[in-house]
Amino acid sequence: MQRTLPxxxxxxxxxxxxxxxxxxxxxxxxxxxxxxxxxxRMRVVPPGTVLATEGEEPDELGFVAGGMLAMSKHLPDxxxxxxxLLVPTDLFGRIVDGPQRHRVESLSxxxxxxxxxxxxxxxxxxxxAAQRLLLVHAHEELDRAxxxxxxxxxxxxxxxxxAFLVMLARRRGSGTDWPSGPVQVRLQLSRADLASYLGTxxxxxxxxxxxxxxxxxxxxxxxxxxxxxxxxxxxxxxxQESAWGDDAGG
Amino acid sequence: MQRTLPxxxxxxxxxxxxxxxxxxxxxxxxxxxxxxxxxxRMRVVPPGTVLATEGEEPDELGFVAGGMLAMSKHLPDxxxxxxxLLVPTDLFGRIVDGPQRHRVESLSxxxxxxxxxxxxxxxxxxxxAAQRLLLVHAHEELDRAxxxxxxxxxxxxxxxxxAFLVMLARRRGSGTDWPSGPVQVRLQLSRADLASYLGTxxxxxxxxxxxxxxxxxxxxxxxxxxxxxxxxxxxxxxxQESAWGDDAGG
DNA sequence: CGCGTCATTGACCGCAGTCAAAATAAGTGG
DNA sequence: CCACTTATTTTGACTGCGGTCAATGACGCG
Numbered sequence: 076m077q078r079t080l081p082x083x084x085x086x087x088x089x090x091x092x093x094x095x096x097x098x099x100x101x102x103x104x105x106x107x108x109x110x111x112x113x114x115x116r117m118r119v120v121p122p123g124t125v126l127a128t129e130g131e132e133p134d135e136l137g138f139v140a141g142g143m144l145a146m147s148k149h150l151p152d153x154x155x156x157x158x159x160l161l162v163p164t165d166l167f168g169r170i171v172d173g174p175q176r177h178r179v180e181s182l183s184x185x186x187x188x189x190x191x192x193x194x195x196x197x198x199x200x201x202x203x204a205a206q207r208l209l210l211v212h213a214h215e216e217l218d219r220a221x222x223x224x225x226x227x228x229x230x231x232x233x234x235x236x237x238a239f240l241v242m243l244a245r246r247r248g249s250g251t252d253w254p255s256g257p258v259q260v261r262l263q264l265s266r267a268d269l270a271s272y273l274g275t276x277x278x279x280x281x282x283x284x285x286x287x288x289x290x291x292x293x294x295x296x297x298x299x300x301x302x303x304x305x306x307x308x309x310x311x312x313x314x315q316e317s318a319w320g321d322d323a324g325g
Numbered sequence: 326m327q328r329t330l331p332x333x334x335x336x337x338x339x340x341x342x343x344x345x346x347x348x349x350x351x352x353x354x355x356x357x358x359x360x361x362x363x364x365x366r367m368r369v370v371p372p373g374t375v376l377a378t379e380g381e382e383p384d385e386l387g388f389v390a391g392g393m394l395a396m397s398k399h400l401p402d403x404x405x406x407x408x409x410l411l412v413p414t415d416l417f418g419r420i421v422d423g424p425q426r427h428r429v430e431s432l433s434x435x436x437x438x439x440x441x442x443x444x445x446x447x448x449x450x451x452x453x454a455a456q457r458l459l460l461v462h463a464h465e466e467l468d469r470a471x472x473x474x475x476x477x478x479x480x481x482x483x484x485x486x487x488a489f490l491v492m493l494a495r496r497r498g499s500g501t502d503w504p505s506g507p508v509q510v511r512l513q514l515s516r517a518d519l520a521s522y523l524g525t526x527x528x529x530x531x532x533x534x535x536x537x538x539x540x541x542x543x544x545x546x547x548x549x550x551x552x553x554x555x556x557x558x559x560x561x562x563x564x565q566e567s568a569w570g571d572d573a574g575g
Numbered sequence: 576c577g578c579g580t581c582a583t584t585g586a587c588c589g590c591a592g593t594c595a596a597a598a599t600a601a602g603t604g605g
Numbered sequence: 606c607c608a609c610t611t612a613t614t615t616t617g618a619c620t621g622c623g624g625t626c627a628a629t630g631a632c633g634c635g
Contacts, residue, residue, distance in 0.1 A: 221409065221470055224408060224470065228474075529623055
């Protein structure tokens with residue numbers, strides 16, 4: 076069982092599939108892309124692997140090529156909260172100097188494209204377009220984080236669950252507009268992890284899911300698979316209402 | 326009553342007093358600093374002034390030189406939430422392209438150092454150190470936003486209020502360590518605004534303040550002035566506990 | 576003095592956190 | 606393949622924090 080997979084093909088694949096890493100590599104010069112390819116290595120990790128802990132200064136950063144990671148913080152009372160999820164093409168680890176501000180841990184089996192921070196930084200120094208992309212991305216993340224804090228704070232748990240399901244569905248059908256039929260989504264998190272992310276408890280989560288099922292909005296295939304039967308209703312519950320089929324004609 | 330104040334002295338003052346703008350100007354070349362000084366102008370605005378609304382693309386960005394601004398988002402149900410406060414040396418407006426993601430509004434009388442985005446951007450293009458600072462700052466903001474979402478979600482309202490008071494006290498006594506005596510802090514927000522920021526209602530806020538007063542942790546001088554009588558207890562309630570006098574010996 | 580604004584206080588109630596237990600899924604050894 | 610253990614999800618009963626509605630009090634202004 077090899078831990079280091081054949082790289083070149085995968086990197087190209089990742090670059091082609093778009094997302095953050097794709098755009099970043101697209102902003103690179105051919106030379107930079109080649110150097111990145113030479114220096115990066117692919118890692119495969121099982122669930123529960125801690126990639127970085129709060130306070131330490133890791134010398135590697137990485138892109139998620141498959142699976143799901145979580146960024147978590149722990150409160151003084153011992154509890155721990157997931158402040159963000161990392162999905163394929165997302166970057167983790169510190170781009171700028173300084174200690175890690177949160178723990179990074181794999182929630183599922185994951186494939187990671189890793190590169191030494193020093194290498195990445197010198198590489199970046201000669202790629203102004205990539206630098207700018209990094210800045211743009213940081214601001215996008217910031218906006219997302221603020222929207223998330225509003226969602227966590229302003230709405231009931233059913234709304235958060237609905238919003239999360241919408242997010243999964245949107246990611247699945249990205250690009251093409253909605254076929255108005257049922258769509259299956261897969262949950263890659265345990266109830267406990269999802270609860271931590273949505274700022275609630277597993278028990279309350281279960282109630283929210285079954286409330287949506289009772290209202291015929293979703294169908295619970297098994298604890299990790301859901302079928303969305305009534306997307307408009309789901310959107311309404313999530314509090315987003317519009318902006319699905321309306322702007323998907325790109 | 327002049328709306329455009331004498332600039333040069335003020336800019337230098339702001340630069341010297343440190344903070345984000347100070348560091349940014351410090352990273353500029355002498356030439357860049359001069360050009361910034363030439364192009365920036367000082368504005369004075371009354372409370373309630375809307376500097377930018379969600380969706381628009383403002384052609385100016387600015388630094389807060391005095392007073393307090395709020396970044397707010399409104400939910401589909403009509404309610405509005407303050408997602409961040411801007412205090413002196415903070416920057417507002419979009420550095421990168423794209424529409425404004427939240428409304429920016431003055432909560433008090435405020436002095437703003439404004440500059441056209443295009444000017445700032447061309448200025449920045451020849452200042453790599455400043456560019457990097459911008460990236461670092463964006464990531465710091467991101468971490469702050471995530472910490473904030475944990476605070477909003479994980480703790481009770483008294484804890485949030487306590488944390489907010491600690492923040493005010495920390496800002497006031499910045500640099501020097503704690504004299505173990507009572508400290509006065511001034512609130513620059515209405516109860517409604519603070520409630521929106523802390524994710525609660527004015528009524529609940531009032532109860533939290535008076536609960537702290539009943540426990541002799543603070544003294545309510547008037548609705549906008551508080552005296553902190555027992556800082557350790559306040560820290561304990563806020564859920565931060567440590568990290569006050571311990572690391573202030575720089 | 577009357578009015579409007581804002582903070583405070585009180586009464587009520589619903590959502591969700593907590594504790595506890597049952598049901599289901601998943602893994603282990605015979 | 607089945608008995609047994611362990612982990613995870615689901616259901617139930619209870620409680621409390623905090624949101625909501627409503628009334629009172631404090632303050633500033635015309």
